[in-house]
Amino acid sequence: MTNHLMNTYAALPVAFERGEGAWLWDEQGNRYLDAISGLGVCALGHAHPEVTRVLCEQAGTLIHTANLARIPWQEKLAEALVGITGMERVFVANSGTEAIECALKIARIIGHERGFKSPGVIVMESSFHGRSLAALSATGSRKAQAGFEPLVSGFVRVPFGDAGAVQKIAQTSNEVVAVLVEPIQGEAGIRIPEPGYLAALRAICDQQGWLLIFDEIQSGLCRTGKWYAHQHENIQADIVTTAKALANGFPIGATVASGAAADAFSPGRHGSTFGGNPLACRTACTVLDIMKSEDLNSRAEKTGERMIAAFSSRLGTHPLLKEIRGRGLMLGIELDRDVNALKTDALANGVLLNITRNSVIRLLPPLIIDQEQEEIIVDTVCRLVEALD
Numbered sequence: 001m002t003n004h005l006m007n008t009y010a011a012l013p014v015a016f017e018r019g020e021g022a023w024l025w026d027e028q029g030n031r032y033l034d035a036i037s038g039l040g041v042c043a044l045g046h047a048h049p050e051v052t053r054v055l056c057e058q059a060g061t062l063i064h065t066a067n068l069a070r071i072p073w074q075e076k077l078a079e080a081l082v083g084i085t086g087m088e089r090v091f092v093a094n095s096g097t098e099a100i101e102c103a104l105k106i107a108r109i110i111g112h113e114r115g116f117k118s119p120g121v122i123v124m125e126s127s128f129h130g131r132s133l134a135a136l137s138a139t140g141s142r143k144a145q146a147g148f149e150p151l152v153s154g155f156v157r158v159p160f161g162d163a164g165a166v167q168k169i170a171q172t173s174n175e176v177v178a179v180l181v182e183p184i185q186g187e188a189g190i191r192i193p194e195p196g197y198l199a200a201l202r203a204i205c206d207q208q209g210w211l212l213i214f215d216e217i218q219s220g221l222c223r224t225g226k227w228y229a230h231q232h233e234n235i236q237a238d239i240v241t242t243a244k245a246l247a248n249g250f251p252i253g254a255t256v257a258s259g260a261a262a263d264a265f266s267p268g269r270h271g272s273t274f275g276g277n278p279l280a281c282r283t284a285c286t287v288l289d290i291m292k293s294e295d296l297n298s299r300a301e302k303t304g305e306r307m308i309a310a311f312s313s314r315l316g317t318h319p320l321l322k323e324i325r326g327r328g329l330m331l332g333i334e335l336d337r338d339v340n341a342l343k344t345d346a347l348a349n350g351v352l353l354n355i356t357r358n359s360v361i362r363l364l365p366p367l368i369i370d371q372e373q374e375e376i377i378v379d380t381v382c383r384l385v386e387a388l389d
């Protein structure tokens with residue numbers, strides 16, 4: 001087959017034709033259990049009947065008007081996001097990266113209002129925030145950045161999980177305006193900071209008048225057992241970025257803000273042609289309603305606890321195991337070697353999973369997986385790890 005696609009993805013040798021719940025079928029009719037949900041996107045599973053119904057109904061009614069007129073579904077989505085975050089205002093875009101761009105632009109506006117020439121944002125080592133030039137520059141991966149220099153300036157990098165390093169910058173740097181952090185680092189291999197870390201960042205930001213920006217693009221929307229992972233620590237953000245599961249696969253991203261950050265923009269300062277269209281927003285409203293009515297927070301929490309317990313009991317003493325980490329259904333199993341080959345081995349065993357940082361098996365299954373599916377994932381992963389020599 002000729003391939004005219006740019007060479008950006010090392011795709012698995014499979015193409016899926018249809019899905020239902022946590023199951024996917026390839027072109028030959030083989031069935032796979034999806035343990036990664038399209039990278040944390042299809043939280044409600046594939047072809048969710050209500051999501052499909054709403055998408056079709058809205059597509060037959062009105063897909064797009066641009067933001068040339070009010071968009072009531074966008075207003076409803078903003079109301080829903082404000083309700084689950086306790087924040088104030090929302091900008092709706094089309095992806096996680098765009099949600100990050102919006103957050104960074106808000107930080108810069110506020111910095112300039114304070115008279116800073118080069119407003120700085122503190123970012124973390126091994127973070128991931130997206131592939132646009134600003135999001136890539138904020139990202140803590142030299143590998144992802146290499147070859148794209150000059151990067152966007154204005155980022156100060158510190159180790160993830162080290163509130164002391166942030167405090168140190170507070171003592172020396174006077175043009176910092178925000179701290180950007182994933183409450184749980186996803187691409188870095190499901191890295192969960194010590195309890196109290198996010199609250200310590202909140203305290204530093206309060207003391208310095210900095211914005212605290214949580215990138216919840218991967219960790220948000222019930223994935224960890226709360227609407228947003230920072231809510232485990234009972235703290236408020238100034239800005240939250242959200243995307244991935246928001247419309248269960250229909251592209252959307254949003255930046256939610258409160259206080260000064262919520263009022264940073266005025267007309268013409270930011271925008272998007274597609275962002276916030278009726279189709280994406282109505283779908284997202286439906287997704288949030290389903291997440292709430294099916295109480296996916298407690299489902300994710302309980303399923304995740306059972307899976308971690310099962311992995312620990314089967315792999316706990318495995319000589320190659322470094323660590324089993326997770327919160328809700330954001331799970332990582334770190335081994336002490338490159339296990340990229342496990343992706344294809346898992347596929348051959350009917351499970352779709354992902355490897356990050358070469359040595360971490362990352363699992364982000366749909367939040368609706370049942371106990372049988374949960375056991376299939378655990379058993380398949382354990383058998384593959386046990387077979388490593």
Ligand SMILES: Cc1ncc(COP(=O)(O)O)c(C=O)c1O
Binds near residue numbers: 097130218
């Ligand atoms: C934490 C985090 N931020 C930002 C992004 C970028 O989102 P998108 O790929 O939707 O642009 C991702 C994507 O994986 C992510 O995990």
